[in-house]
Amino acid sequence: MRRAVCPGSFDPITNGHLDIIGRASRLYDVVHVAVMINQSKKGLFTVEERMELIREATADYGNVQVESFHGLLVDFCKQRDIPAIVKGLRAVSDFDYELQMAQMNIGLSGVETLFVPTNPTYSFLSSSLVKEVAAWGGDVAHLLPAHVHSALLERLRER
Numbered sequence: 001m002r003r004a005v006c007p008g009s010f011d012p013i014t015n016g017h018l019d020i021i022g023r024a025s026r027l028y029d030v031v032h033v034a035v036m037i038n039q040s041k042k043g044l045f046t047v048e049e050r051m052e053l054i055r056e057a058t059a060d061y062g063n064v065q066v067e068s069f070h071g072l073l074v075d076f077c078k079q080r081d082i083p084a085i086v087k088g089l090r091a092v093s094d095f096d097y098e099l100q101m102a103q104m105n106i107g108l109s110g111v112e113t114l115f116v117p118t119n120p121t122y123s124f125l126s127s128s129l130v131k132e133v134a135a136w137g138g139d140v141a142h143l144l145p146a147h148v149h150s151a152l153l154e155r156l157r158e159r
Contacts, residue, residue: 002027004084004114007034007073010050011043012148013057014130016122020088023116025061032082033058037070044131044155057145074109085113090123 006021010033024031035050045053051066058064069076073085085105087098095115102113118125125143134140134152141149 001029003030003032003080003082004028004086005032005034005073005077005080005082006086007036007069007076009036009038009041009043009127010054011045011127012050012130012144012152013054014122014125014127014148015143015145016088016090016118016125017127018057018145019119019122020086020116021058021064022061024086024114025058025063028084028086029063031061031064031086032076032080033064033066034073034076035066035068036073037068039070045151049151053145053148053151056147072108074105074111077111078109083111085111087113087115088118089115090118090125 004024004027006024008017010017021031021033033054035047035054037047043050047068051068054066058066077085089095089098098113098115105111105113130140130143131152135156144152
């Protein structure tokens, strides 16, 4: 079985994330979406809520498993016998950082990183930008799955 992981915070998952996950799901037999747990960051959604939003968004793929992780991504990969990390690149600035991470990961464990260029439609898109625009009343419905957009608006109303 060809296995890969798509890691991230996914707070919340965007159509850009789904583009990368969907493309990975066509290349690999199983794609693990790993939602990172960062104790020092306060997310808009809990890890459990993010996982549920991702499960619903990826339900039609059929070969995506959603899990959380804390610690080194290469340890997550070793525990599950995952030889590849799939990362989307939006811009050259992403490449600079991601290349360092890829080199560290292969040096630590032999886990390869596959870089996938982001669909130009989503090249500007990030979860933090979506949250900021939505908090100021901007329309971000076209950037998120409908159920994620609803959850985002509800969460912002609660604040």
